[in-house]
Amino acid sequence: MTANAESTVTAGATVREAVAMNAEPPRLKLPTFKGKRLKLGRRPGSPDPEDVGLSRRWVGSQSRPWAVDLFAGAGGLSLGLRDAGINVIAAAEEDPVAAETHAANLGGLTWVGDLRDSSSFVCFLRERGIDQVDIVAGGPPCQPFSNAGLAKIRSLPRRQNDERTGLWRAFFGVIDELAPRVVLLENVPAFASMQEGAILAAFVGELEERGFNTQARVVEAWKYGVPQHRKRLFVVATREGESFRWPRPSRKVPTLRDAIGDLPVVGPGHREEVITRERRPSSPLARRLRKNLAETEIGTVTDHITREVRSDDAEIFALMRPGQTYADVPPAMRRYRADIFDDKYTRLSWDALSRSITAHIAKDGYWYIHPEQDRTLSVREAARIQTFPDWFRFAGHPSNRLRQIGNAVPPMLAAVPDIRQSCLIIFGRHARGAT
Numbered sequence: 001m002t003a004n005a006e007s008t009v010t011a012g013a014t015v016r017e018a019v020a021m022n023a024e025p026p027r028l029k030l031p032t033f034k035g036k037r038l039k040l041g042r043r044p045g046s047p048d049p050e051d052v053g054l055s056r057r058w059v060g061s062q063s064r065p066w067a068v069d070l071f072a073g074a075g076g077l078s079l080g081l082r083d084a085g086i087n088v089i090a091a092a093e094e095d096p097v098a099a100e101t102h103a104a105n106l107g108g109l110t111w112v113g114d115l116r117d118s119s120s121f122v123c124f125l126r127e128r129g130i131d132q133v134d135i136v137a138g139g140p141p142c143q144p145f146s147n148a149g150l151a152k153i154r155s156l157p158r159r160q161n162d163e164r165t166g167l168w169r170a171f172f173g174v175i176d177e178l179a180p181r182v183v184l185l186e187n188v189p190a191f192a193s194m195q196e197g198a199i200l201a202a203f204v205g206e207l208e209e210r211g212f213n214t215q216a217r218v219v220e221a222w223k224y225g226v227p228q229h230r231k232r233l234f235v236v237a238t239r240e241g242e243s244f245r246w247p248r249p250s251r252k253v254p255t256l257r258d259a260i261g262d263l264p265v266v267g268p269g270h271r272e273e274v275i276t277r278e279r280r281p282s283s284p285l286a287r288r289l290r291k292n293l294a295e296t297e298i299g300t301v302t303d304h305i306t307r308e309v310r311s312d313d314a315e316i317f318a319l320m321r322p323g324q325t326y327a328d329v330p331p332a333m334r335r336y337r338a339d340i341f342d343d344k345y346t347r348l349s350w351d352a353l354s355r356s357i358t359a360h361i362a363k364d365g366y367w368y369i370h371p372e373q374d375r376t377l378s379v380r381e382a383a384r385i386q387t388f389p390d391w392f393r394f395a396g397h398p399s400n401r402l403r404q405i406g407n408a409v410p411p412m413l414a415a416v417p418d419i420r421q422s423c424l425i426i427f428g429r430h431a432r433g434a435t
């Protein structure tokens with residue numbers, strides 16, 4: 001394995017910092033973000049996977065290179081791959097609501113099931129005419145590797161512990177059957193440090209046994225245009241041993257204002273799913289995220305819905321200035337111990353990166369207080385900071401939508417390992433046809 005790193009997986013401080021960034025605060029009883037369950041239909045033009053004949057005909061019409069996305073969630077990684085010119089022909093995900101989001105936005109054949117039995121997924125693909133793919137990609141659940149997850153994992157019996165941390169093994173059930181030329185894994189940096197690096201070493205060892213050359217790199221999302229503190233590990237493996245090119249990082253820091261500055265002002269508890277857009281996108285990032293909207297959606301914003309705010313929190317939010325945290329709340333107003341909850345409340349700043357959007361945002365929004373409005377981020381704001389375009393909709397109740405968003409690979413980050421470029425080298429003219 002080579003680790004020609006912007007920050008390598010062996011750089012202990014980098015990994016520790018990233019682990020700390022993913023740490024979740026202790027849980028508190030808080031009202032969930034209730035609201036309408038949004039149901040989405042399948043993306044027009046993609047077949048019902050239950051209709052095997054139609055699916056086979058559709059597969060026969062699809063251009064290469066083909067990828068399958070494992071643990072696909074809402075489809076952040078899939079969208080990044082698609083933006084990079086890869087045809088994500090199928091996705092596997094056990095959560096039916098996340099799979100609904102994926103099917104609605106990405107199309108392709110969505111398989112809903114448990115990848116610990118990857119042979120069922122492979123059977124599903126074979127029945128529909130997919131015997132070989134070019135890329136196997138995926139981001140296995142990262143909670144087991146987060147600080148909160150680690151504490152939970154350690155308390156589990158050994159068998160359950162292995163199951164939770166060993167989901168990456170599903171890759172090999174799929175790789176062995178579908179013979180990809182490229183493999184891509186995305187995860188939190190702690191995937192590399194867990195068990196003194198044994199998990200990453202085992203993953204890479206399995207790839208190398210199968211003749212792949214691998215590279216691992218921890219990338220900082222902001223250097224690729226994603227306006228948040230977020231570091232993620234990518235492992236890329238190619239069969240040909242071609243030198244794999246990582247795009248050059250940028251020095252320009254994208255800001256929260258770039259991502260959400262043009263969205264309408266809304267209060268807490270705002271539940272209108274579709275509202276009129278008043279301002280034009282003012283930054284290149286916002287303009288990019290407004291692209292490809294349907295004609296009927298051009299003057300509107302969807303999913304700009306917000307949580308209720310408790311009255312005592314509203315008073316605290318009103319006192320906090322951008323960049324301030326719980327430690328800055330006047331002692332008389334605190335509900336929790338500031339030494340434990342020093343960053344429980346974080347008021348984001350317009351002209352800085354956002355805090356990393358993680359699945360924790362589905363539990364409460366206190367890490368994500370709007371810089372000016374006395375409320376936590378809306379679903380659409382969280383999606384924008386994750387660089388999901390505005391045409392992308394999320395199925396489910398508001399908390400579920402936020403969980404899918406927090407779990408996702410930001411699509412702009414997913415396009416970083418320049419798989420398309422490698423595909424051009426590896427597959428030659430074949431890949432050039434894909435757009």
Ligand SMILES: C[S@@+](CC[C@H](N)C(=O)[O-])C[C@H]1O[C@@H](n2cnc3c(N)ncnc32)[C@H](O)[C@@H]1O
Pocket residue numbers: 071072073074075076077078092093094095098113114115116138139140141142167404407408409410
């Ligand atoms: C980190 S998220 C993946 C996010 C996705 N790559 C994206 O960019 O949107 C991990 C996903 O794995 C799914 N998952 C967890 N255990 C699974 C299993 N045993 N089989 C299939 N999917 C599973 C979870 O429901 C979750 O959506």
